[in-house]
Amino acid sequence: MIKTLMGAVAPLSRDRSPGQGTGPVVSMLKRLTTAQMQMLVMVAALLIIAVFFTLATDGSFISSRNVSNLIRQTAIVGILAIGMVFVIISAEIDLSVGSMMGLLGGIAAIMDVWYGVPLPLTILITLASGLLLGLFNGWWVAYQKVPSFIVTLAGMLAFRGALVGLTDGSTVAPTSGALSSIGQSYLPGGWGWSFGILVGAGLLLSVMKKRGSQRLHDLKPAPVAFDYGKAGVTVLALLGLLWVLEEYRGLPTPVLIMAALILVMTLVSRRTAFGRRIYAIGGNLEAARMSGVNVEMNKMLVFGLNGLIVAIAALILTSRLGAGSPSAGNMAELDAIAACVIGGTSLAGGIGSVFGAIMGALIMASLDNGMSMLDVPTFWQMIVKGGILLLAVWMDAKTRK
């Protein structure tokens, strides 16, 4: 899905016919940009991990039940990573994400449990609070020029403190059935399938539209097989995943929310002026400023957007736990940052993608899940995850040169 979006502005070299005498796979690989190659490598890494754990667990790793749980577990870190990747692309960092998620989840739980606020209002207030907290961080970073590391480190402490203060250090439980359904429910079969088919159809339609528009502007589109091949593979993978999920209990609601965010935020990053400017600011802040980009405003908006996304994750977390807990979301910022970095995001800014961040989150969650199934002691799990993080960044640094 993402690959086709990325290729929307076709390189000039595509006007030339692919190398003669090579197979279709080779010529297809040649068409891919380095960023697309990186995605393929990540998909391959994930497949290798999956195959390894499948063999090691005699197949229970890819049982529909485990896959469903695995993806459900990925949802929260995955959603956090989607927000974080924008922050890191703009060459900033947000360390307050874990505490902010805890605080927002706590606010949602308090409204729900203590005051019996109706669910829509709870959601609205939580999202608005997330947006405000994010903008607050962003204002300090962009307009007051305090390094984001410090601003968000302060936030990490202060938000956690506010959470403990608000909840008086105790768990706020149990949440209402309505709130709990966000994180715990599954969509019945029909819904899942119609969502999948809708996305698939939308993707094919966008490819058609792109090719039509290219013809209209007298641009030579890439060969039919390439464009539709890419879209086809993506749609098949999507439907295959849906099929596995349906085998168990259906499409988990948090996964649906994550999928929708992936879709929307990929479009924001790739197809909007705002997204483009974030990459430019991270790539060279001074040049972006001299090109007339409102650097401060855009940076603040990135933090605001991140806050909004953290609020979504917070609602899912509280709902899944069925409670607001003073320690909720502890250290989650580090998981989100690790997911981004494993997914090819550069901490120097300017490089990264939503899809990569999600792949990073999936890789981390697969390792967690697989090692737990093999009864690997927790300390080993931490060591392996640390090692993978180091390895991923090292490989990235090596191949970039």
Added chain:
Amino acid sequence: MSEFLLELRNIVKEFSGVKALNGVTLTVKPGEVVSLCGENGSGKSTLMKVVSGVWPHGSYSGEIIFDGRHLEAKGIRDSEAVGIAIIHQELALVKEMTVLENIFLGNEITHWGRLNTEAMFKRTQELLKRVQLDINPDTPLKELGVGQQQLVEIAKALNKNARLLILDEPTSSLTEREIELLLEIVRQLRREGISCVYISHKLNEVLALSDRVTVIRDGELIGTCDADSLTQNDIIQMMVGRELDQLFPREAHPIGDVILEVNRAYACKPGASRPQVDDISFNLRKGEILGIAGLVGSGRTELMQCLFGCYEGESRVDITLHGRKLNITNSREALGAGIAMVPEDRKRHGIVPIMSVGRNMTLSKLDFYSRWVSGVNEQAEYVDVLDYIRRLTVKTASTELAIKNLSGGNQQKVILAKLLMTEPEVLILDEPTRGIDVGAKYEIYKLMYELVNQGMSIIMVSSELPEVLGISDRVLVMHEGRLKGEFDHRGLTQEMIMDCAIAEEIRSHD
């Protein structure tokens, strides 16, 4: 044993096909001061980087012989080890550390890993005495003036037993008294047998100090003469004397009424003793190319930054475009008002290196392609990018290629395209052809005439006098933040500009 301490033979240094140095030869005897003169961009700094090991052996051709032995430095440490020390225009000292710590930085006297402070203190006192600096070695460097810092830098070089000092524009930010002191110290060191290569635009200092003067131009050796036999005019002649050939495609073009008026421009860095732009007023006509000349540091770039709203520091200026007063506080407002600027420092202010050619090009015009729901219309964008790539003959394999992979000339064309896409009325070009090969230069000149013929007005800042003469309709000359002269291009010579640009020194010392 040869009579020379340092001998450079036939040095050739290329940057991606452009010869920055072409067969330069330079000799320095023991205890001799040789001045190196040349215009901005003539290759002086490149030559000194070759000598001091910044460009390692193998990245240039030719021989360096120091003290009778071939010097094949792999880095600065190697050349320092034999006794060559370079003191750059921008001092390489750590402001937060003390004088003592700076002098011994990377060279500390230790005993089993423990700093031997007493020995270093004693040595620092000796060194400071040699450079006539009466200060406590434990003084933090930031408490010293620029002139004193310069002397600390020299003391640091002496500590490494330097036998050859290279001073690159050492007096550009010094007061008269500090300059006198510096010259006196260099003379003293000469008596002690230490040689010196002195690089300066200030010809009075050059003549007062040096034994011999070597002039280079466009990376080629023009000549070496005894200082006694030279006048300042001789040196200027040697620095600029060149025929203007077919490099510049001057075309007649109509020049209309005044469209831009700039009044009382002022710019000053916080805490600086003198403003970088001091009360400058000028105007610009429709379809005119206005050249701005002056030495590096004369405030040309800062003046342009005032107009484009990107000066970092305190600035004031009244700008009137088409009779409408503009209040420009940032680049976005400048672009919106119809003023565009191609910045001097391409890497820092121009390109977003990892972004593609196409995306760099449309960065200033994204709103035009952008719709609230459907986002950026990438096809329309792509069509425009292809159009500009063709019009400016940008050589790139693909619009998707990261811009950092292009040559300097093609990067410059992409930045030009980016700004032309905003359809400005006034285009500011700050050093538009720096580090660009001759072919690309010619294409950029051609484009400039195409633009003025369409009614655009251009302000061009350039350090290359031939370019200023060959392209501009009118030339302003700046000196130390002030406007020193205004000339029509007809009958204007490089000597006249140079004379105006460095006039202050000549007048105040002759």
